[in-house]
Amino acid sequence: MTMKRALVSVSDKTNLIPFVKQLIENGYEIISTGGTQKAIEQAGLPVMGISEVTGFPEIMDGRVKTLHPMVHGGLLSVRTNPKHQEEMRQNGIQYIDMVVVNLYPFKQTIEKENVTFAEAIENIDIGGPSMLRSAAKNHQFVTVVCDAADYDAVVEEIKANGDTTLETRSRLAAKVFRHTAAYDAMIAQYLTDRVGEEDPENMTLTFTRKQSLRYGENPHQKAAFYAGKKQGYSMAWATQLHGKELSYNNIQDADATLQILREFDEPTVVAVKHKNPCGVGIGKDGMEAWTRCYEADKVSIFGGIVATNQVVDEALATSMKPVFLEIILAPAFTPEALAVLTTKKNIRLMTFDLDKSKADQKMFISVTGGMLMQSIDRAGAEDYDIKVVTKKQPTEAEMRDLLFGMKVCKHVKSNAILLAKDMKTIGVGAGQMNRVGSAHIALEQAKEAGHTDHICLASDAFFPFDDVVRMAAQYGVTAIIQPGGSVRDEDSIKACDELGIAMIFTGVRHFRH
Numbered sequence: 001m002t003m004k005r006a007l008v009s010v011s012d013k014t015n016l017i018p019f020v021k022q023l024i025e026n027g028y029e030i031i032s033t034g035g036t037q038k039a040i041e042q043a044g045l046p047v048m049g050i051s052e053v054t055g056f057p058e059i060m061d062g063r064v065k066t067l068h069p070m071v072h073g074g075l076l077s078v079r080t081n082p083k084h085q086e087e088m089r090q091n092g093i094q095y096i097d098m099v100v101v102n103l104y105p106f107k108q109t110i111e112k113e114n115v116t117f118a119e120a121i122e123n124i125d126i127g128g129p130s131m132l133r134s135a136a137k138n139h140q141f142v143t144v145v146c147d148a149a150d151y152d153a154v155v156e157e158i159k160a161n162g163d164t165t166l167e168t169r170s171r172l173a174a175k176v177f178r179h180t181a182a183y184d185a186m187i188a189q190y191l192t193d194r195v196g197e198e199d200p201e202n203m204t205l206t207f208t209r210k211q212s213l214r215y216g217e218n219p220h221q222k223a224a225f226y227a228g229k230k231q232g233y234s235m236a237w238a239t240q241l242h243g244k245e246l247s248y249n250n251i252q253d254a255d256a257t258l259q260i261l262r263e264f265d266e267p268t269v270v271a272v273k274h275k276n277p278c279g280v281g282i283g284k285d286g287m288e289a290w291t292r293c294y295e296a297d298k299v300s301i302f303g304g305i306v307a308t309n310q311v312v313d314e315a316l317a318t319s320m321k322p323v324f325l326e327i328i329l330a331p332a333f334t335p336e337a338l339a340v341l342t343t344k345k346n347i348r349l350m351t352f353d354l355d356k357s358k359a360d361q362k363m364f365i366s367v368t369g370g371m372l373m374q375s376i377d378r379a380g381a382e383d384y385d386i387k388v389v390t391k392k393q394p395t396e397a398e399m400r401d402l403l404f405g406m407k408v409c410k411h412v413k414s415n416a417i418l419l420a421k422d423m424k425t426i427g428v429g430a431g432q433m434n435r436v437g438s439a440h441i442a443l444e445q446a447k448e449a450g451h452t453d454h455i456c457l458a459s460d461a462f463f464p465f466d467d468v469v470r471m472a473a474q475y476g477v478t479a480i481i482q483p484g485g486s487v488r489d490e491d492s493i494k495a496c497d498e499l500g501i502a503m504i505f506t507g508v509r510h511f512r513h
Contacts, residue, residue, distance in 0.1 A: 006098035007050075007071070007131065008040070009033045011105055012148065017043045019100075019151040026158050028098065033058065033065050053094075066127040075099065075134040079141050098143040099135035103128045103179075107186055111230060117194070124187055129180045139173035140166065146179045182206040203373065205364065210236060216248045223248045232355035233262045238329065241338065243348035246327075250305070250348070254327050256411065257307040258352065261329075262359075263380070263407040269293035269308045271301045276430040278304055280408045282423040286310030290319060292424035297445070305329070309354060312337045377410060377510060385507035389484065389493050394502040397422075398456055398479040402504065405458035406481050410510035416460040417442045417468070419451075419477070426451045435459065439468045443475040452476040460510040462486040466495035473499040483509045 006028045010016060013036070020030055020040055032040055033050045040047040050065050051057050053074075058065035074096035077084045088094075104125035109115055135144035143164045145154055150172060157164045164172075185206035192200055207226035216223035225246075227236035235255045240246070246254075257272040260280065269289040271279040278300035281292025286308055294301060306320070307329035314336035320328060321340055327348040328341065341349055365372045381403050388394065394402060405420035412418055412430045417438040419427035427446035429438030439457075446455060453476040462485045463469065469492050472480065480496065484505030496503045 003027055003029050004097040005029050005031060005074070005095065006100060007031045007066075007075075007096050008100040009036050009050075009066070009128065009131070010100065010102045011125075012102050013039055014148045015151055016040075016148070017045070019148075019155065020045055020047075022155045023098075023158075026155070031096070034062055063126070066131055069093065071096065071131065072134050075131065075142055076138050077141075078138070096135075096142065098145070099131050100145045101128045101132050102146055102148070103132075103183055106183065106190075110186075110190055120190065125183070129183065132176045132180055136173035136176040139169040143169050144172050144176050146172075146176050150175075182208075199373070203371070211246075213248050213251075214245065221248075225251055228360070229358070231358040231360065232353040233258045233359070234352065238350045238352040241333065241349045241351060242342045243327075244346045246348060250326060253305045254307070254329060254350075257305050257327075258329065260408060260411045261307045261309055262356065263411075264309065267308075267310050269306060269310075271296075271304045271306045273300050273304045276412055277408055277418075277425060277428060280425045282404065286312065286316050287319065290316055292422070294323065296425045297428075297449075301325075307352075312341075314340060317341050377512075379410075379508050379510070380407065383508055385505075387484075387505045387507075388502065389489070389505050390496045390501065390503045392496070392500060392502040394479045394504060398454075398502065399504075401456040402458065402479055402481040405456050406506065406510070409458040409460050410512065412460065412512065414460050414511045414513060416510075416512065418458045419443065419446050420456045420458065421446075421451055421454060426455065435461070435463065436467050436471065439471055443472065443477075447475055454478050456481070458482070460512065462489065462509070463492045464488060466491040468492075469495040469499065469501065469503075473501060477501060479503070481506060483507060485509070 004027060006023050008020060008030055009032060016039065024030060024045060030040060030047045031050060031053055032047050037047055037049055054068040054070045056068060070093055073088065073091065073093040077088055104123045106123045109123040110120050132144060132146055135142045143154065154164055157168055185204040188204055207228050210225045210227045213223040213225055215221055230237050235251050235258065253272050253275055256275040257270050260277055261268060261270045264282065266282045267285050267289045268282050270277060271293050279293040279296030281289045281296060283289035283292055289308065302324050303326060305327040306325050309331065311332045311334065312330045313334045317337035317340040325347060327350060329350045329352055331354050332351055333349060341347060361375060362373055363376050401420040401423065404423055405418050408425055409416050409418040412428060415432050415435045415438045417429040417435065418425060419442050426449060427442035429442035432438040455475065455477045456479045457472050457477045459482040462483050464486050465488060478501060480501060480503040482505065484507060493503065
């Protein structure tokens with residue numbers, strides 16, 4: 001039996017030696033390069049250097065070693081094509097039957113603190129993707145492996161059949177092209193970001209599957225969860241400590257919860273239902289913030305998702321425990337808090353990173369047959385051109401509540417009206433087809449909870465008429481924050497002056513569709 005050849009060159013050497021040993025035991029000659037060759041030699045296994053195959057030394061610090069006809073001819077030859085076989089003989093090229101390659105760690109390199117551009121460039125693999133692509137293209141004859149997770153299955157097939165099956169080679173080839181496409185996409189994204197290209201002619205994004213989900217928004221829909229680059233305030237990088245499997249809707253709601261929480265540095269607790277906040281509270285500590293969040297809407301929080309930027313301790317856990325919550329997200333839970341909360345079998349307890357330094361700057365929304373891209377709405381008080389446009393000036397307490405309210409309002413589905421008092425939300429009107437409808441929902445909610453005076457109102461967009469102002473006055477609103485910019489702003493200003501309401505314009509709209 002003719003001995004087969006496997007070209008092995010890997011950056012990640014997980015389970016490499018046992019795999020190579022089994023290949024040798026099943027009649028494979030091993031060809032290798034650089035550090036992989038040394039690792040195999042140190043394990044006492046026979047290995048041939050790539051220079052023995054090419055007749056050419058590895059040069060330029062290893063940048064050039066496998067880019068050679070003796071390698072790619074051996075990979076790309078169609079073995080049923082007489083012309084190819086004649087050219088193989090004429091040039092002394094031998095078949096390569098298997099390629100085992102994983103690539104330079106580009107992703108891990110650019111994620112390192114203070115990585116230099118030179119380091120990033122040196123970790124762009126050239127020869128590896130070329131060998132993988134050649135082998136994958138010719139998978140009718142060549143087995144290609146880019147993932148150590150496939151080693152065992154490949155060896156078992158070789159033991160059973162003397163070779164891998166075409167079905168397996170086809171599956172592995174598809175995996176290779178996904179792998180190289182993702183690798184190239186990361187490089188393209190890194191270089192594109194570096195040169196500041198805001199809307200490139202082609203947009204290729206890459207994500208890694210984090211988990212398959214039981215279903216999507218509804219049981220008849222299939223779904224999976226994919227993670228992008230590592231960052232804080234991210235469900236994709238949160239860690240589940242306890243509870244049943246996350247659902248598609250859980251992940252959507254939890255993401256919305258974290259993005260609202262990201263607005264605040266003070267001790268804060270946020271509760272969300274159906275991607276809209278049902279309660280947000282700020283306090284001197286986690287307990288006070290939780291109390292304010294819970295009191296904001298004791299009904300809607302039932303079955304909600306809660307996130308805090310404070311460590312959950314035993315006291316806070318004990319206060320949260322009686323409330324039916326789907327998820328609690330926190331930077332950490334004390335052992336005592338876990339002991340309290342894990343008595344509830346299904347509640348998901350998750351930790352997340354508070355780091356804001358590596359956040360995405362763009363967001364992508366799929367539409368049928370396409371995708372929308374925009375910068376993320378990070379605008380806040382520091383970006384506002386704040387103008388008091390009424391005779392009445394807001395008090396210091398009102399100004400705090402107004403700015404707090406707008407931070408939350410920007411995360412409410414438009415048309416959005418949010419009411420705030422004493423650094424907590426007391427009414428939320430979301431997603432209505434007109435602003436009066438949203439205002440009515442929020443104001444009635446506040447009234448039912450007993451709030452009838454000194455209420456601050458935030459609106460994500462301007463008032464086209466004075467109807468919201470006049471309605472708000474009837475429910476005890478004393479201060480309003482809105483972007484301004486309507487051709488009929490004067491109508492709202494006049495109504496505020498007539499009704500004794502302070503109003504400020506920010507100059508920044510916060511539509512959320």
